Amino acid sequence: MTQGRSRETYPGFMTSPHALNLPPVADLLDTVRVVGLPMRVKFRGITVRETAIFHGPAGWGEFGPFPEYGDAEAAQWLRAGIEAAWQGFPDPVRSSIPVNATVPAVPADRVADVLAGYGGAVPAVKIKVAERGQSLADDVARVAAVRDLLPGAELRVDANMGWDEEQAVAALTELAAFDLEYAEQPVATIEGLAAVRQRLRDKSIDLKIAADESVRKAEDPLAVARAGAADLIIVKVAPLGGVRRALELVRDAGLPAVVSSAIDSSVGIRAGVALAAALPELPYACGLGTLSLMAADVTRKSLKPQEGHIPVRDAAVDQDLLAEFAVTGERRDWWLDRIRRTHAVLAG
Numbered sequence: 001m002t003q004g005r006s007r008e009t010y011p012g013f014m015t016s017p018h019a020l021n022l023p024p025v026a027d028l029l030d031t032v033r034v035v036g037l038p039m040r041v042k043f044r045g046i047t048v049r050e051t052a053i054f055h056g057p058a059g060w061g062e063f064g065p066f067p068e069y070g071d072a073e074a075a076q077w078l079r080a081g082i083e084a085a086w087q088g089f090p091d092p093v094r095s096s097i098p099v100n101a102t103v104p105a106v107p108a109d110r111v112a113d114v115l116a117g118y119g120g121a122v123p124a125v126k127i128k129v130a131e132r133g134q135s136l137a138d139d140v141a142r143v144a145a146v147r148d149l150l151p152g153a154e155l156r157v158d159a160n161m162g163w164d165e166e167q168a169v170a171a172l173t174e175l176a177a178f179d180l181e182y183a184e185q186p187v188a189t190i191e192g193l194a195a196v197r198q199r200l201r202d203k204s205i206d207l208k209i210a211a212d213e214s215v216r217k218a219e220d221p222l223a224v225a226r227a228g229a230a231d232l233i234i235v236k237v238a239p240l241g242g243v244r245r246a247l248e249l250v251r252d253a254g255l256p257a258v259v260s261s262a263i264d265s266s267v268g269i270r271a272g273v274a275l276a277a278a279l280p281e282l283p284y285a286c287g288l289g290t291l292s293l294m295a296a297d298v299t300r301k302s303l304k305p306q307e308g309h310i311p312v313r314d315a316a317v318d319q320d321l322l323a324e325f326a327v328t329g330e331r332r333d334w335w336l337d338r339i340r341r342t343h344a345v346l347a348g
């Protein structure tokens, strides 16, 4: 781990990262709006993304943990939403965030179509690999197709823990020929990441390893850094409990970070943009382009990438859109109850 950077280097830490006054739950329930936003493509088996937003003195915050998450995990998402609405964000050090395009596990002959959907300049592309039921040849063909179409772009692959150690070393040895900037979570465990990273180095293969699931789902998100298991980390605001906590994690890890999003509305994306804007260094394009997967939003001016970048600005929430996509009845009650339960977790 890199030590010795002073706190002054990190503008987000001028205020204590853990100081967050919890507003009474009644204040959250007062302004909460539950929406169901239709998606352009099916993701995690859903076609409508339900999420809740509320506002406080500093603006809007989002609370959209996926339905299967338990209360303890979901409470971090509530904490992040409360930070946005009651505390606001740290001062930005940049005004525009580069974001990557994403190529899912499609056949190579469909890559051009997928990339056409992003239009304009794309600084970086994340390519899904190690999909269940597919072969290394499928991955190689897909990555080659992207490289052919975008010779100057930064390319990264994401295996989502899909390989074992032997498969990962074999696959990344082959894929490294396409000049990748990094490989995300090739295997499931921290020990496995460390082993793959070392074995690639032993073979003089220059390919960085990024940890995503090993940071997001770990009891101890710093374990990756301590184990020397990755060259960089993927961070998301909501699972880490807010922008300031994420800044603190990145500082403590001493590794470069790529800010990524869940399938959020522009309110949640705004928090990811705030984190990316406040990081002292941002060497890689971020994974904040997920609004491209949505067919609707809570604002008329979505925080979608334009020419591969998202500007650092607030999203003006539109009351008509909140009404149009409002979730009512039992589903709304379920979300309100979830806010009460997760608020109780934070209240301790």
Ligand SMILES: [Mg+2]
Pocket (backbone or CB within 6 Å): 158, 160, 184, 185, 212, 213, 234
């Ligand atoms: Mg990932």
